[in-house]
Amino acid sequence: MTALLLLEDVSYAHARQRPGPAGFGLEKINLQVEAGDFCGILGANGSGKSTLARLCSGLYLPDSGEVLVEGYSTRDEQYRQKIRQTVGLVFQNPENQFVAETVTAETAFGLENLGIPPAEIRRRVREALDRFDLGHLAGTPPHRLSGGQKRRLSLAALWVLRPKVLLLDEPLSMLDPGSKKKIYSLLQELRREGTALLWFTPAFTEVAAADHLLVLEEGKTAWQGRPEQFWGEVGKADRWGIELPPVYEIAAGLSPSPPPVASEEEFVSWLWK
Numbered sequence: 561m562t563a564l565l566l567l568e569d570v571s572y573a574h575a576r577q578r579p580g581p582a583g584f585g586l587e588k589i590n591l592q593v594e595a596g597d598f599c600g601i602l603g604a605n606g607s608g609k610s611t612l613a614r615l616c617s618g619l620y621l622p623d624s625g626e627v628l629v630e631g632y633s634t635r636d637e638q639y640r641q642k643i644r645q646t647v648g649l650v651f652q653n654p655e656n657q658f659v660a661e662t663v664t665a666e667t668a669f670g671l672e673n674l675g676i677p678p679a680e681i682r683r684r685v686r687e688a689l690d691r692f693d694l695g696h697l698a699g700t701p702p703h704r705l706s707g708g709q710k711r712r713l714s715l716a717a718l719w720v721l722r723p724k725v726l727l728l729d730e731p732l733s734m735l736d737p738g739s740k741k742k743i744y745s746l747l748q749e750l751r752r753e754g755t756a757l758l759w760f761t762p763a764f765t766e767v768a769a770a771d772h773l774l775v776l777e778e779g780k781t782a783w784q785g786r787p788e789q790f791w792g793e794v795g796k797a798d799r800w801g802i803e804l805p806p807v808y809e810i811a812a813g814l815s816p817s818p819p820p821v822a823s824e825e826e827f828v829s830w831l832w833k
């Protein structure tokens with residue numbers, strides 16, 4: 561069967577645009593994402609997360625290796641439109657994504673490009689604004705929104721196109737705890753409906769419920785496995801620049817052999833043991 565998203569030995573070097581040493585590119589990354597998967601890519605600042613997200617979306621093309629979306633190479637011009645509909649990239653900074661004057665126009669933009677009839681566009685935009693709790697902001701310019709509202713708008717503008725996989729580049733960064741919770745649960749809802757999530761972050765807590773993890777270190781795969789196996793590598797988290805769950809850090813202060821806890825519930829049940 562053809563994978564939804566397949567990376568085969570993907571390497572990429574940034575063109576040297578600044579004086580000084582060139583940033584890390586990516587080296588021989590292999591990854592497979594199937595429909596409905598939740599996959600976490602962990603790595604420090606500068607480890608290559610955003611570069612990898614752009615390669616997965618076809619925004620960058622690999623120097624060697626292949627990125628295949630439902631079997632179609634991102635190099636192949638004739639499938640670019642189809643790939644863009646299948647894979648939705650949520651930028652690290654949502655501002656870089658916005659092109660329209662209002663929340664409604666931003667949400668309609670992708671559908672208009674596909675030539676969908678206006679009545680159908682209106683129906684789907686209304687549905688998306690409801691779902692992402694943006695209805696009361698329909699006429700607001702995107703740059704006036706709060707951080708959490710911007711994130712929800714970037715998700716709504718992709719969701720109207722029904723992507724099969726969402727590439728989420730640090731989707732919870734720079735948000736207050738309330739917005740983090742709201743967006744996390746919206747994303748898990750999409751996942752339950754069958755959208756695959758490829759989630760890039762330095763924070764283990766955000767991807768503790770993933771099916772599969774890959775750790776990037778200086779553009780290379782340092783480790784791959786399931787979240788419960790990650791605890792065996794926890795001693796390397798510091799070197800990898802990965803933030804551990806705050807509850808784990810507290811447990812580590814209380815016990816020389818801290819338990820693998822990622823949530824408050826797990827922490828509390830450990831405390832009572």
Ligand SMILES: Nc1ncnc2c1ncn2[C@@H]1O[C@H](COP(=O)(O)OP(=O)(O)OP(=O)(O)O)[C@@H](O)[C@H]1O
Pocket residue numbers: 574575576577582583584585603604605606607608609610611612652
């Ligand atoms: N357009 C570019 N030109 C040259 N170097 C770049 C470019 N974009 C990124 N880099 C370099 O490539 C490396 C990987 O950057 P990337 O943005 O992919 O990392 P990241 O893991 O997303 O970091 P962050 O957590 O800060 O978002 C870094 O060393 C960065 O400086």
Ligand SMILES: [Mg+2]
Pocket residue numbers: 609610611652729
């Ligand atoms: Mg980044």
